[in-house]
Amino acid sequence: MDADNTTSFVPDYIVSPGETIREFLQELGMTQADLARRMGRPESAISQIVNGKKRIEPETALQLERALGMTAGFWARLEANYRVNLARQRERLAAGDDATAPVSTTSKGSAA
DSSP: OOGGGOOOOOOSEEEOHHHHHHHHHHHHTOOHHHHHHHHTOOHHHHHHHHTTSSOOOHHHHHHHHHHHSSOHHHHHHHHHHHHHHHHHHHHHHHTTOTTTOOOEEEOOOOOO
């Protein structure tokens, strides 16, 4: 296919890595407090990550790997993709591109 004739899928929403953590916790029957204890982190830090307010740093990705069983690379890629999509959203909004705006993030309420 000719590169000029390709289109790419651009979702109208952004899912934070925290939403994935929330889903993992639900499936495992864990709370954010349980995860904080397993990771040796304050509950407030876990709550901030789950709510998309705090980044998943490489050290955090390693802790999530040990606590939840998904590789550190998985968590790092989720974070990187989330941040790229947020930047893309800011660019579209700054350019006044109403065709693709508004793009919303999904992050449900927290029960830390």
